[in-house]
Amino acid sequence: MTTQIATPVGPARAHLHRAARPRGTVVLSHGAGGGVDAPDLVALKALVDDGWNYVLVEQPWRVAGKKVAPAPKTLDAAWIPVIAALHDGRRRLTGPWITGGRSAGARVACRTAAATGTDGVLALAFPLHPPGHPEKSRAHEGLQVGVPLLVVQGERDPFGTPHEVGAAVPNATVRPARGDHGFTKDPQDVVTAVRGWLEGAAGSFGG
Incomplete structure (x- = not known):
């Protein structure tokens, strides 16, 4: 099911995949350089088989056909x-x-948690820092x-790297995956990491 949702900065688009007997809901969004067809976001639809409703959200700028993501405050204003x-x-x-996303979408979820x-x-x-510029850290977004x-x-x-993120954001559980910022074309290790965390942290979630 696909539905549009009004926001102050234009309509967002949500792709809803409902579990037969839901135990919770995972809502994720894309990064600044791609859409909800990223391999990891697609692969995580497998969470529906585990009983999780799974929602992929296209930010208004993508729905409008724009090529460049707006400022962080605009992304946050749409997400909430x-x-x-x-x-x-x-x-x-x-x-x-559970809210989140990949890259810029992960930052939005952290800032608006x-x-x-x-x-x-x-x-x-999570884009901890721009490539080659570790001094420009975004760790505060995860720390909050x-x-x-x-x-x-x-x-x-x-x-x-996973080591850098773990050192800068000690409140996070960090799991390594194969590949670089885009992982791999078959990111089953990402799915495994997410499934393990959802099971292990289940008692810590509200709802």
Whole structure:
């Protein structure tokens, strides 16, 4: 099921995959350089088989056909009402709620974790710093997350290795995956890492 959700910066588009007997909901968004067809986001549809509703969200700038992502505050302004809409009304889905995304989408979920009332954050390929510039750290975005946080990071990610992320964001559970910032074309190790975290942290989630 695909539905549009109004936000202050234009409509977002949500692709809903409902589990037969839901135990919670995972909502993820894309990065600044791609869409919801990224291999890792597609592969994680397997979570539906585990009983998780799975929602992929296209930010308004992608829906509008733009090539460049807007400023972080604009991304956040769209994300918060999307999560609120999925909580309520005819789209109402089951908690606990895990929000997240890949790259820029992961940053959005971290920054808005308190505002959305999420029960956990899933960060795929968290861009800790621009390539070659570790001094420009974005660790504060992960450090402000007050709920369970999983970061799945490519072993050769130029935006920050798993070791770098673990050292800079000690409140996160960090799992390495094959590949670089885009992982691999068959990211089953990403799916395995996410499944393991969801099972292991289940008692820590609200809902």
